[in-house]
Amino acid sequence: MMQIALVGNPNTGKTSLFNQLTGTYEYVGNWSGVTVEKKVGLLRNKQGALIDLPGIYSLNPLSRDESVVTHFLLSEPFEGILNIVDASQLERNLLLTVQLLEFGKPLAIALNMTDVAERRGIFVNEKRLAEKLGVPVVPIVARTGKGCEQLNEQTFAFLQQKITPLQLFYGNVIEKGIERFILLVGDKVDETIPKRWLALQFYEGNRYVHDYLKQRVDAEKLHSLYTEVENELQKQEGVSLAQWIYDQRREYVRDLILHVVERKNVGQVPLTERIDAIVTHKYLGIPLFLLSMYLLFQLTFDWLGAPLSDALDAFFAGPLTDWITAGLAAIGASEFIRSLVVDGIIAGVGGVLVFVPQIFILFFFISFLEDSGYMARVALVMDRLMEAVGLNGKAFIPLVIGFGCNVPGVMAARTIEQPRERLLTMLLTPLMSCSARLPVYALFVGAFFAKHQALVVLSLYVLGVVVALLLAKLFSTTILKNESSVFVVELPPYRMPQWQALWRSTWDKGKGFIRKAGTFIFGGSVAIWLLSYVGPHGVNVEMDESFLAMIGGILAPILVPLGFGTWQAGAALLTGFLAKEVVVSTMNIIYHVPDVESLQGLMVSHFTPLSAFSFMVFVLLYIPCLATVATIRKESGSRKWTLFSMGYAFIVAYLLSFIIYQGGRMLGF
Template sequence: MNIALIGNPNTGKTSLFNNLTGSYEYVGNWSGVTVEKKVGLFKNGKNQLIDLPGVYTLNPLSKDEGVVTNFFLNEPFEKLLNILDASQLRRNLHLTMQLLEYGAPVIIGLNMLDVAKNRGIQIDIHKLSESLGVTVAPVVARTGKGCNELAELVTGGAIGTGKNNLVYYGKAIEAGILELENKLAGKVQHPVRWLALQLFEGNPYVKSYLASILPMAELETLIKSVTVSQQQSAGSKQALDQAIHRKRSEVIDKIVSAATTKQDNKKVPHTEKVDMVVTNKFLGIPIFLFLMYIMFMLTFDWLGFPLSDALDSFLSGPLTSGITAALTAAGASSFIKDLVLDGIVAGVGGVLVFVPQIFILFFFISLLEDSGYMARVALVMDRLMESVGLNGKAFIPMMIGFGCNVPGIMAARTIETPKERLMTILLTPLMSCSARLPVYALFVGAFFVEHKAAIVLSLYVLGVVIALILAKVFSETLLKGETSVFVIELPPYRLPQGRALWRSTWDKGKGFIRKAGTFIFAGSVLIWLLAYAGPEGMNVSMDDSYLALLGGIFAPLFAPIGFGTWQASASLFTGFLAKESIISTMNIIYFVPDEASLQGLLAAHYTPLAAYSFMVFILLYIPCLATTATIYKETGSTRWTAFSIAYALIIAYLLSLAIYQGGMLFGLS
């Protein structure tokens, strides 16, 4: 049996999903969109729970929200589990009304009763259940309280479909519903009342569905007729969707009034007290930067490097010795030994040593997200984003880009205006993704031991600053257009669950490990072969290899920005496959003897100024292969894809040139 979980954003839907299911049975994307599709098995192992995207209404504002309507139109399911936020009952019930109109069996999980109580709101669950005609079960999704009872209710026997005619929409709209019922008699499986109301509200997916059954002209005539009739009876020019919303609101107000009582609570809620500080127009951004600094201190100084050093010792010690012994025992040739030890182990292992730092970073990003703070960052950034032709919603894909640019670019689909969506796609690759982090870790460990967190933070901030400057330039030249209004709900602050936090961290970090076993593995083998062979044959000196030949062609171009060696040039080429490949390439090129370290050897090839210039170049230059492919997929334009590569390369070179030559001018090294 398929049961769909649906509710508004920030109602605790993810926590409820995690508590009701033991694990994911399937994780992917809904067809054609970036929204994650999560399907889990109930703990009884018999029923599937399908986690639908959080929406306020079934009438979608963006392509991603259209997933829900498409689900109702095309996917099989038996029951609906609707989660409500008890502290925002009036707003949440608008979606519930549309679900009841669909006519499927519904059960309601009433969450956040503790938050409602703190706000002086008391809810009579029996009266609410009686008003809606469905079972209402109290839960605390964050802790799991009541979840087992809810699971038994929803997976048990028959449950009610609720009162699908709770709202009388007036003579004109009801007549329109009846007319559509007559036209569709025997032609559809879906409830016609729900289809009619969605059509009149302007749902494009329902309209397209109905157009496959009835002529579009017939539908347009019906909509126009109902609109005219409604406006005449109301004596106003109110749009049809507004009239429907008003009628629903009137019924919802009666239900809420009957089922809730509110006490005067003169105390300022805890959330509002914190928001007065963290969303303050003067303090908001400094607080965000301070938290980022603490996050990088934990990632690089306090936790990250000790764990990475321990893993490095294992990889370069027992693991390498064990592989060497196994290859010797198997009678492997010197070529195979060199390939495995100097190519695969050095290349892949050189990337894997940074796994602890990646996971620590993702853990704290997940902590900030799950606590409710990240929504505040978007709100704080809105003031700044608006001044450059974007809004705070565009900063959300950029924040996702800190983890990986690919989902960041795909998340731009939630932005309504084409101009802002395209600009966000073009600018998100400037965000410092986790793939660049190993490069930073390597260089700050070699040249900036006393200021690791500050140097890495400066690179993250630099990416954002450059993106904002370019947004201003683009919005006044290439991409002129109207800026949309930014609306975001601020969820209450919550203490994240340990299990949910780990799952979120793992979901973000596993891609890094997966790339180490695919892209990095293949890249390491290719780089080693190019370094092993040359025009004069096999097993040549590194300086006479094909890799040196390739790097040497472009090395003079990089001399003015501080790293004009063939080794640096060759590393940058492999960075197009995946930014982590830069590290695996360096491990192969700068062959590290047992008594030395890669960081120690880098000191002979770079100065601190050149190292910082190199990191800035890595931050900004061409997007990796996966990101480039995603840009093309999202824009559908070869021209914009080529532009995203070209402008990033030019900006990276010019900024690195200014940093290196400016530093030299001031006597820095």
């Protein structure tokens, strides 16, 4: 099947275009070598696959995210490139196009945001642009789908036509350097990669191209060639290689723009600037951010989520259990099977599934913040605070995403340029209270803090953030001493997110939770039920005599100072490592109750409000879940730091719960 790469600057509507051009079928995997999500969709015309690549400004990467594209060009087979270009930011978009054209693969340009450009008085003559560059140019509005039909028809056609690589004149020094480079590498590099392109990337200082070459060509000779050309250019022109090459390309692009763009004066203040005057206001910025977070939590947990979850819970505990019990009785199932299904699977899996509405609502709002462009403003507004703890504003975005699920949060840290800041962000993201911890809070606040539900839950979220910031300060001044931290963030124009795109990304994020319920939590529930059903003295034993009680009992003594030294709590916490929501499943099974409401009634005899709060704090912090640990391992590439992320979390959780419980008792709670 034909492979087409989708390449373009960040914030140019790549995801919208991807959704428009591909159907529902989509393969998500990882690039070999680097753990960056690889999204491949089948084109609607069924004639090829579209590969979604991370947004980049230039082929010379600064962050790990961006290196994927260079890696792709160097090592993956593909037939053509679909280059998405933002018509309202033509200059910097075309700078990338030039590098892609130099690569020489068949290429088509999707000229996006022509509507935004025209509102700003920028009119692009796409016919002339196509003529000048010698490739097809299709104007589109990816958000609404305008022009995508035409693009889909042409994508196949453009791949048939070979194009000659674009060849700019880079001045005598570079041109001579290119010749010498081509002689030096000879036939030691892959035939599919144009040597001129390779030479230019080499002189620009593209680290990945350097690594690629070092594996094939004598490193010393490469190095001496590079320094010779660099010195020669410095002597003649007085600028660095990278700057010179950039300048030549920009001159070409500016000249091109003069020929294809017509400017008209529109003279109206864009909406984005009017919104920014408020949300990035000097003093209103932070309060507005906190207010929007508060509204997000109220909507998710109180106003919308709670009624939906309650209805679902009532359905599982009532009609569904009755139907299944009746059905099992009708087919004459044994007591063992009945108990397994009703007490194990329905209690365990159902106890977690009831939180699906809340989790989807949370993911929906996080997607909304991402798609609207507000997230970048959050990075700007929070940078001062993050700088104080040794991070930068961009690290705040993984933390916010971590509220939905820690796994994408850890992965989102890839956009951070500095390796140490990125590692630090990955280590701290698990402290963000993800949606899987929500079922645990919901259970306990319902039982002990019925009047102040939202407030208590909010306090846990805030606690997670505060602990993360304090630890950031601690780590960045001790074990992870930072090289000077840097921060540059692009603030894209605001856009009203499209419903279709929002639903798609909400579903992408949320489906993992449902899948987890069907696999991990299902298996975990069965295992836990079995452990509670059998004991050293046989099957169908009293719960206190079961294997589960024995295992939990080992942990119980060390949990006594925290206020919940029972085998039940110990067993729930142990199983919670699989996934945090399993804590609730385990409790449902242990306490042998059909629904959340009666479980809450029972909890009151095992916990006090103080020990319940201490327990919630412990669950918040004590360990990243299994999936998060695996992600940290892959993303950091280090076993040591993965172990560290688990170890420090447990120590901090223990200390904090200890202080809360013992302190609270002294204060007389």
